[in-house]
Amino acid sequence: MKNLKKELHFFLKLSVLSFLFIFSLTLKLGAQETAQPSSENKETKSAQEKTEDKTNDKTKKKEVSEFEEKRDTILYGIGDDILELIKRLKADEDDRFDADLKKIFAETKIPAIRDALFAYFAEKKNDCLKADALMVLENKEDFPQETVRSAISYIRELAIYEGINSLRTILKDEESEYRDLCISAIGKIGKPDDAIFLTELFDSEASDDEKKSLIIKQNIMFALEELHPAEIWDFLIRVAEDSDENTIIRGTAVSALGKIGDERAIPILSEIFEDKDPILRTAAIKGIAGFKDDKAKNIIIQAFKDSYYKVRLQAIQSAKEEKAEDAVPFILYRAKKDPENTVRIAAIEALSHFNNAEANEWLVDSFNEEKTGLSLRLKIAESLLKNNFDLIYEDVKAAALKAISEKQKNKFSAELGKTISTVENTGTAPIAEAYLNHKDPIFKSIGLDMFKRNRYPELIPLVSAIAEDEKNGALSRRAKDLLQAGNTNSAQDNQTGNK
Template sequence: MKRFLFVPAFLLAAALTAAQDSAALEKRRDVIRYGIESELLELVTTLQNEKEDALNGDLLEVLAQSRSPRLREAVLKFFALREWPGAVRAAVALLDGRDQESAQSVNAALGYLSAVKAREGIPEAREILESREPKYLPQAVRLLGRAGGDSESELLLDLYKSDETSDALRQDVIQALGEIGARAAVESLMETLDDTAGKKTTRMFAAEALGKIKDARAVPPLVRAANGEDPQVRGAAVTALGVFSGAEAEAAIVQALRDSVPAVRLAAVKASVSRTIRDAEPFIRFRARNDPDRNVKNEAIKALAALGGRENLQFLRDLLQDRKADAPSRVAAFTALLEKDPEGSREDLDKALSAEAASKDPSLLKAFQRALVQGTDKAAAPLVEAYVLKSPDFGTRIAGIDWVRKNKVASLRTVLAALAETDKVESVRTRAAAALADL
């Protein structure tokens, strides 16, 4: 008598998916091996969009073999975006032989080394600065800022003070000094910030750099700038003050919550959170309800959740349940509570979802569902099960399945198994089967 082995449908689907993935990977390898430049450029763009690193080793061979500046630049930019450290030796070799290479390839190599903070590139970058090679100066400055130390800060400061340095390059140098944390540059940066006749962008970069260096000497000029005439400089100064403790810095941040320019108020809200300024909380609650700018309103709502505390969280729960409040604010409150207080606010989140599920207008429910599947906290699993995986809309169910898979929520394994076996929509069954195999 013949016996038949029963294999669950979801296991067969998972095996089929794995085979398809392997075939697709080999097809891409063939493009790398045999493709023309345009095909490789298209593939690199696709890998970048997918954030896929499986073919990095193959692309490294392309970098070594290709003489196309466009292709080299594309590969190095991809590696830089992925912050993949495997191409450091190849990039340094490009710098070393830069007299025989295109400027396009050399600058791409400098940009890559900056992205991965590779100290191996510092000797060549220093040489570029010392010999003032104009084609490569901006990227070399950025590399020294990202990967350098005290000895590099002295070299950068010399370039900053040079009369031959252009405004654009000086701004690059200011940013690099901030990245390094160059205390030797504080006095010069303070002078730049205080120069109200100077270029606005340069003053903004000086404020940003002073915030990164975190030297307390910078607080008075930053406070002056936070109360100055130019709103963009005010915003940069308020952001920088967010790293400093002390009454003077905190008072300037709180007052900036009342600035007439939305961008400055936005900076003040963020700075209040970074310093956990309790005196700012009443102002932020007011902004969350009443600010005329949508971005400031949303940031204030996020800030209250981040600051926490009984009064702030209750404010957000009340805002969520307030049917007279504007829909974007209610969605922002839902998202903030889901991210920062999913357990403590579970009842309010459930109540809001239930009310909107019964509503004739599905728009707010869909927004709440999107917030659920964009989150990462497994504490939201009961809400995802009730309002996403059991949704009558198959697209919403698929989004819920992807959330379970991405966050490895093993507590919903039984729900996925049921979807893989019994859902009426084939694409849902297939997606659930693949997710189940990943748990």
């Protein structure tokens, strides 16, 4: 009996241990199944990844396709297509094809394409066509007149001094079709010797056509004003004081005289400021602006009260350029009260540079007041966003977001959006997002203008969505171009950084 009890006790004990072991094993297996995805989950995840990869590949293929399409146009397209593409690349600031375009310049026989490429690279300040421009000037008889003109403009814009002898030769030969451009180019890139050459050209001008002669002399004087070396002081004095000379020519000489910076000019300019001719008074203010003595400052202050609006405009411009804090009350008064809207706009732009407390308060209050008028409100927004961003941004953002949601304010919201799109500051991203999300294509386009200017990283997905939606038509194509250009520029920046 005792043996039977022992065997029964042993059997029960063994059963309990077995149960506990099996229960523990079941828990472990359950935990592992929870921690590890089933083969079905793995297959589902793999399918999602494949779908995403296909989408990405499709997008990349589209980008490559559009890149190749543009490149094929450059390499194989007809003239009109290439010219249209150059305009598009210029508008989108797309640099990816510059090497191909340079190659096309060397190969093309179409003058219009050469002219367009001179203008394209001139605007970008890219000197890749320097040798070509010099060659055109040296062999101008072999090229159409418009190509020669384009080459001169290119040399001027890039200040290529190696072309100065060719420019002088053209002027000596009295080739009228290029004369004005050559004079302007020398004014931009010349040295004191070239200025003396222009004074001699001025004095020797004796065309039978009085109107033609006057234009030539005026253009020479404009070039001399740009150069204004001390070596032509006596010449400028003579022209400025010649009462028989044309007023515009005299005024330009007066301005150039002041730019030389010799204080002997102050009494001369002061006397000319009292002339009854407003052109001469304007020139005197322009010329005297750089001088710091009290007499010069007083003349500028008096100019703010001149009856001729261009004299007041020049006073504002001169005070801004010289950062004349003493002139702020006068500029503020012009912004508030001037009868000419042009003067008020110039005053507003000038005030944005000074960061004066009283002026700032008036500017912000005027922007927020609808009665101020559209043109003035837009000018305040533009000027302060560029020159004192933090002062006006919150007010501009509030006004833009409110206006964009109200149909009756469509004109204001569109014009304000265009103004914001000219400002280079990534802080405008929330405004750009609102415009990009708008249903109206006009506002979406303005949003893309903002994106083009600032390349907001956080808005790339939104622009990508516009690009991928074919219903957006031209906006879709434009968004794709912006994204591609942005990717190319980023890659170029990274390569430069790595170097």
